[in-house]
Amino acid sequence: MERRTFAIISHPDAGKTTLTESLLQAAGAVHEAGEVKARGDRRRARSDWMKIEQQRGISVTSSVMTFQRSNILFNLLDTPGHQDFSEDTYRTLTAVDCAIMVIDAAKGIEPQTRKLFEVCRLRNVPIITFINKVDREGLSPFALLDEIAEVLQLDVSPQNWPTGIGGLFHGLYDLRRAQFLVADRSDGVVPGRCIETSGVDDPAITEIIPAPAADSLREDGGLAQASYPAFDLNAFRQGDLTPVIFGSALRGFGVKQLLAVLADDGPPPQAQPAKPAPVAPDEQRLTGFVFKVQANMDPNHRDRVAFVRICSGKLQRGMKVLNTRHGKPMALHNPITFFARDRELAHGAVAGDIVGIPNHGTLRVGDTLTERGDVTFTGLPDFAPEILRRVRLGDPIKVKQMRRGLSDLAEEGVIRLFKPAIGSHWIVGVIGELQLDVLQTRLDQEYGVSLDFEPSPYEVARWVRSDDPALLKKLIETHRSSMADDQDNVPVLLMRNAWEFGRFQQDWPEINFSAVRERN
Numbered sequence: 001m002e003r004r005t006f007a008i009i010s011h012p013d014a015g016k017t018t019l020t021e022s023l024l025q026a027a028g029a030v031h032e033a034g035e036v037k038a039r040g041d042r043r044r045a046r047s048d049w050m051k052i053e054q055q056r057g058i059s060v061t062s063s064v065m066t067f068q069r070s071n072i073l074f075n076l077l078d079t080p081g082h083q084d085f086s087e088d089t090y091r092t093l094t095a096v097d098c099a100i101m102v103i104d105a106a107k108g109i110e111p112q113t114r115k116l117f118e119v120c121r122l123r124n125v126p127i128i129t130f131i132n133k134v135d136r137e138g139l140s141p142f143a144l145l146d147e148i149a150e151v152l153q154l155d156v157s158p159q160n161w162p163t164g165i166g167g168l169f170h171g172l173y174d175l176r177r178a179q180f181l182v183a184d185r186s187d188g189v190v191p192g193r194c195i196e197t198s199g200v201d202d203p204a205i206t207e208i209i210p211a212p213a214a215d216s217l218r219e220d221g222g223l224a225q226a227s228y229p230a231f232d233l234n235a236f237r238q239g240d241l242t243p244v245i246f247g248s249a250l251r252g253f254g255v256k257q258l259l260a261v262l263a264d265d266g267p268p269p270q271a272q273p274a275k276p277a278p279v280a281p282d283e284q285r286l287t288g289f290v291f292k293v294q295a296n297m298d299p300n301h302r303d304r305v306a307f308v309r310i311c312s313g314k315l316q317r318g319m320k321v322l323n324t325r326h327g328k329p330m331a332l333h334n335p336i337t338f339f340a341r342d343r344e345l346a347h348g349a350v351a352g353d354i355v356g357i358p359n360h361g362t363l364r365v366g367d368t369l370t371e372r373g374d375v376t377f378t379g380l381p382d383f384a385p386e387i388l389r390r391v392r393l394g395d396p397i398k399v400k401q402m403r404r405g406l407s408d409l410a411e412e413g414v415i416r417l418f419k420p421a422i423g424s425h426w427i428v429g430v431i432g433e434l435q436l437d438v439l440q441t442r443l444d445q446e447y448g449v450s451l452d453f454e455p456s457p458y459e460v461a462r463w464v465r466s467d468d469p470a471l472l473k474k475l476i477e478t479h480r481s482s483m484a485d486d487q488d489n490v491p492v493l494l495m496r497n498a499w500e501f502g503r504f505q506q507d508w509p510e511i512n513f514s515a516v517r518e519r520n
């Protein structure tokens with residue numbers, strides 16, 4: 001069976017959650033539209049995926065959903081929408097072959113859309129654009145397409161055309177198949193008949209929708225066909241062109257077409273960057289990398305699940321693989337897949353699939369698991385935190401639990417943890433404030449530790465490296481009050497501010513101070 005491994009990226013509120021539901025429904029993985037009940041307490045602090053799960057009353061947190069349609073297995077990876085979790089998102093995007101970019105038709109490209117797009121571009125991930133909410137007032141389709149082309153420097157190829165966006169929505173014209181999907185307005189706005197036409201100027205359209213709407217479809221649809229490039233598979237696969245689908249996730253317009261583009265044109269599993277050379281999906285031996293670790297997914301089992309993207313080979317239950325970080329073997333006894341809403345035991349996962357490997361802390365983000373001893377996947381960085389806080393413990397008796405919780409969450413990649421060379425107060429580093437909320441909540445719920453944060457004297461953290469071990473040692477020994485170890489005991493320089501850091505850098509020109517730490 002073929003695979004399509006993808007993520008949905010969007011600015012908060014553009015409709016990612018709704019589109020996820022709608023895609024699952026279009027693929028037959030969810031049966032009733034009413035299964036999603038909006039809840040009052042939509043907490044963004046947790047991942048959007050949890051939001052869906054809360055709404056559906058599912059207790060198991062997963063970050064992957066797998067569903068099948070005809071002969072294709074789709075693996076949908078969740079990415080948190082909020083920018084405070086951008087690092088998590090970045091890592092997740094290393095594990096996909098394709099992304100759907102959701103844009104709100106009334107807002108166009110928003111800051112987070114753009115950032116996430118840039119991440120995709122770094123890895124040449126092909127993008128399918130879904131312009132959502134065409135059932136209500138929005139910008140003109142031309143303005144939206146031109147904005148995407150200009151701001152993102154991409155060729156845009158509209159696949160369908162909405163009638164009456166900005167006024168009364170009458171339906172979608174499929175530019176590729178010359179079909180018109182009528183918006184049935186008799187009882188709310190729902191997809192109605194789909195009629196075959198000979199083109200945008202087919203008189204049959206005028207019989208169904210009001211004349212002014214048919215006129216504008218004829219004019220604008222015709223203009224769109226003439227002005228924008230036709231779909232080009234190679235340009236799309238190389239990340240130079242994005243097919244654009246107008247639709248409404250909420251009302252089910254354009255979603256089937258989106259699924260069809262993903263199925264027909266979306267890339268199959270691609271070769272993944274690795275040392276000494278990229279690994280092609282047809283390599284016989286099993287290879288994969290951990291892009292995410294989540295602790296305590298099941299409240300009844302205090303285990304951790306490492307999410308592994310399979311890059312080649314076939315996973316068999318019980319097989320032995322090497323973790324190339326330390327060269328130790330590991331048996332894959334209970335790998336799990338995520339079929340629709342259930343966790344299932346994985347059997348025969350292949351390139352493009354995501355499996356969860358339960359473990360007790362042996363697996364970390366960036367680890368390579370393989371039957372080959374000579375390969376390590378690359379390109380999973382840690383970013384230097386922008387916010388540094390000292391942790392203060394509510395109940396001093398719980399130091400041990402606190403340290404364990406902080407270490408676990410640091411390994412999961414939720415926070416950075418710095419242990420200063422002098423003093424016993426650990427420092428946590430995060431990219432966004434919300435991560436501190438999550439840290440606090442999780443330590444409380446999962447480790448029974450109540451924690452507060454105090455300002456720390458530092459604003460800048462940099463990993464310190466040098467090819468000259470004697471020089472590195474000298475730096476560390478002469479500046480112990482500014483040094484700390486991260487969770488993997490890699491030395492880190494902590495500075496009060498950018499100015500102080502600048503001076504320090506000048507004093508140590510042969511030392512490399514890095515804001516990014518490649519895990520491999």
Ligand code: GDP
Nearest residue numbers: 012013014015016017018133136248249250251
């Ligand atoms: P997310 O933050 O990107 O996951 O966005 P949600 O899926 O939670 O949607 C944000 C809001 O937009 C919700 O109130 C949705 O009901 C609404 N919404 C999503 N899709 C559509 C659509 O196609 N049409 C309209 N009118 N509203 C939509």
